[in-house]
Amino acid sequence: MASFLQQAREVVRRCRRLARCTEEPGRITRTFLSPPMHEVHSLVRGWMEEAGMRVGVDGVGNIRGVYGEGPRLMIGSHLDTVPNAGAFDGILGVMIGIALVARRPPCAVEVVGFSEEEGVRFGVPFIGSRALVGRPLKALAVREAIRAFGLAGKATLPRDVKGYLEFHIEQGPVLDSKNLPLGVVESIVGQARYDVRFEGSGNHAGTTPMNMRRDALVEAAQWIGLVQQTARTIPGLVATVGKLRVEPGAANVIPGLVHATLDIRHADDAIRDRAAQQILKGTQWEERSKQDAVPTHSGALAAAVKAAGYRVHRMVSGAGHDAMILAEKVPAAMLFLRSPGGISHHPDEAVRVEDVAAALAVGARYLDTWRPA
Numbered sequence: 001m002a003s004f005l006q007q008a009r010e011v012v013r014r015c016r017r018l019a020r021c022t023e024e025p026g027r028i029t030r031t032f033l034s035p036p037m038h039e040v041h042s043l044v045r046g047w048m049e050e051a052g053m054r055v056g057v058d059g060v061g062n063i064r065g066v067y068g069e070g071p072r073l074m075i076g077s078h079l080d081t082v083p084n085a086g087a088f089d090g091i092l093g094v095m096i097g098i099a100l101v102a103r104r105p106p107c108a109v110e111v112v113g114f115s116e117e118e119g120v121r122f123g124v125p126f127i128g129s130r131a132l133v134g135r136p137l138k139a140l141a142v143r144e145a146i147r148a149f150g151l152a153g154k155a156t157l158p159r160d161v162k163g164y165l166e167f168h169i170e171q172g173p174v175l176d177s178k179n180l181p182l183g184v185v186e187s188i189v190g191q192a193r194y195d196v197r198f199e200g201s202g203n204h205a206g207t208t209p210m211n212m213r214r215d216a217l218v219e220a221a222q223w224i225g226l227v228q229q230t231a232r233t234i235p236g237l238v239a240t241v242g243k244l245r246v247e248p249g250a251a252n253v254i255p256g257l258v259h260a261t262l263d264i265r266h267a268d269d270a271i272r273d274r275a276a277q278q279i280l281k282g283t284q285w286e287e288r289s290k291q292d293a294v295p296t297h298s299g300a301l302a303a304a305v306k307a308a309g310y311r312v313h314r315m316v317s318g319a320g321h322d323a324m325i326l327a328e329k330v331p332a333a334m335l336f337l338r339s340p341g342g343i344s345h346h347p348d349e350a351v352r353v354e355d356v357a358a359a360l361a362v363g364a365r366y367l368d369t370w371r372p373a
């Protein structure tokens, strides 16, 4: 049998090969069911079959390979990318799943490459995993894209799937800064988004004395400072003002109205809610979306990391992942691989071959002891 390091090299090579399936020459861009996804499916199908899996594409374009019979562990991640992406976000988790099956594990496994996670094409994320857990696809445009790709629009999670495991690059700097190859995800953060409004009075920038102004942007700027200060005092909290719209938005007019967004995340929903109240106090705000934190089943994975000879570093995922959706139905676990330089959603996104080998060693241990819940 190939060593973990040999397999890791092949995993990286396959990720680079799939990166050539793109909508935009010279850049990696592969959105939901776009034409290059046909080639992705054909390559992934070949590798899955070579590893001994029975392969099919479900009604929303998730490619699925089944190894063995009866109750099984699902290993997956996504096949789509953001525009001008790197080669590893998502796809790496699918390639690692296939490599683990090629080692002929003692349990049955289903490897899934989700058709959509990033939400680029229709502004709706997690289309592949959401369809799999039975959430209806409401957007008409999504249903039309599915039909245009030649698919029926339905996916089901078989009763035999009893657990979920996802390998994913960290997409952040924490593991790299600690010089660790792997991180065990304990929970995926909850997040809330708000629209915040600041009102002033628009007026002439030349004739209105400074002491007679109500400048909405100055008020918003002070508030942004407060967002930063508050978030820094609460461990584990991240809060971001990512978007501002200034009205009327002219160089010679005092800003009369500012619309701002607030994105706030924490692993503990109560802490997040309290921090949001504190930050939003005294502003005019409206809640746009809210997703509670999702705990993972990290015990067996942490044990596998230890058994494979690596340090167990437990961490929170600050980004959403397919594991968060699957966790609605089955116990889900997630392992992060170090992102060199913390870079992701960028062509310089990378992964170390040794870290992929470490993830394979951990995955092999995990499968050796996995039992259906």
Ligand SMILES: [Zn+2]
Pocket: 078, 089, 090, 117, 168
């Ligand atoms: Zn991803």
